[in-house]
Amino acid sequence: MSYATQTTIVRPTLTLGSTGDDVKDLQKILNGTVADNTLVVDGIFGRATQEAVTVFQKQYGLTVDGVVGSQTWAVLDTIDIYENDVTFPPTIRLGSTGEDVEYLQRRLNGIGLGPVIVDGIFGVATEKEVKKFQKHYDLTMDGVVGPKTWVRLEVIDV
Known part of the structure; x- marks a missing residue:
C-alpha cells in the first residue's frame, strides 16, 4: 500500500493578499x-x-x-x-503488523533514519526510529504513529 503515489497537484504558495x-x-x-x-x-x-x-x-x-x-x-x-x-493510514504502534507498517519502514529509511528492516512488523527497532523522528520534528515522542506523525512523514520529500 503506497500513500505517496497519489497524483500531486502543484499549488502556489498563498500568503496574505493572495487571490484566485x-x-x-x-x-x-x-x-x-x-x-x-x-x-x-x-x-x-x-x-x-x-x-x-x-x-x-x-x-x-x-x-x-x-x-x-x-x-x-x-x-x-x-x-x-x-x-x-x-485520509491517513491507521494509527500504528509497537506490535502492529502489515502493509502500513511496511510503508512506515520504507519512509523512515527514505528519510535517512534507520536503517529499519522492512518486514511489516512494528518492533522495538522501528519504535526506536519513530521516536527519533518524533523528537527531531518536535512531536510527542511516544513511538505511536498517529495523524500528526503521519502528516510529518508525508510532507518530507524522499
Whole structure:
C-alpha cells in the first residue's frame, strides 16, 4: 500500500493578499475543518483566512506561519471537504503488523533514519526510529504513529 503515489497537484504558495481559485479551494477546506463555515469563500486571502490557516497548521502539527506552502498544501489536499475527513493510514504502534507498517519502514529509511528492516512488523527497532523522528520534528515522542506523525512523514520529500 503506497500513500505517496497519489497524483500531486502543484499549488502556489498563498500568503496574505493572495487571490484566485486556489484561495477559494483553501477557504472551502478551512470552512470544513477549523473555521466552521465562518470564512467567506471569495478567493481573497485576508486576515480571517490567515488566522484559520494558523489554527489549521497548529491542529495538524505543521510549522505555524500563516503561509500556505507545499507542506500545508500536502495536508490540505488530503482532506475530503464533503466528508470532513482526513485520509491517513491507521494509527500504528509497537506490535502492529502489515502493509502500513511496511510503508512506515520504507519512509523512515527514505528519510535517512534507520536503517529499519522492512518486514511489516512494528518492533522495538522501528519504535526506536519513530521516536527519533518524533523528537527531531518536535512531536510527542511516544513511538505511536498517529495523524500528526503521519502528516510529518508525508510532507518530507524522499
